[in-house]
Amino acid sequence: MSDFESVGKVDEFEIGRGKAVPVDGRMVAVFRQEDGSWHAIDDLCPHMGASLAEGYVEGTSVTCPWHAWRFCIADGTWEDNPRVKVDCFEVKVEGDEVFVREAPPADPA
Numbered sequence: 554m555s556d557f558e559s560v561g562k563v564d565e566f567e568i569g570r571g572k573a574v575p576v577d578g579r580m581v582a583v584f585r586q587e588d589g590s591w592h593a594i595d596d597l598c599p600h601m602g603a604s605l606a607e608g609y610v611e612g613t614s615v616t617c618p619w620h621a622w623r624f625c626i627a628d629g630t631w632e633d634n635p636r637v638k639v640d641c642f643e644v645k646v647e648g649d650e651v652f653v654r655e656a657p658p659a660d661p662a
């Protein structure tokens with residue numbers, strides 16, 4: 554069972570935008586949503602390595618800033634080909650601090 558790692562204070566995350574943070578030696582894109590939910594996926598776009606945290610967020614989709622591949626920030630699915638996924642991470646907020654679980658949950662499939 555992996556541990557949650559602190560990635561900063563709630564106020565450091567802009568609502569409706571992504572932010573790349575280091576978690577256990579890799580970059581993770583954390584998204585703070587207007588409805589109070591939080592999501593985190595691998596920051597590295599599997600196409601050519603752009604930062605998905607820099608992408609345009611609309612609902613639960615983020616559009617890669619380089620070539621517009623779209624990913625679901627809730628589960629990491631590439632929306633144009635759902636068989637492809639990037640890793641998805643658990644986020645929790647305690648008080649004013651944000652935590653991300655280091656390793657992605659095991660794929661039940």
Ligand code: FES
Nearest residue numbers: 598600601617620
């Ligand atoms: S690098 Fe993300 S779509 Fe090309």
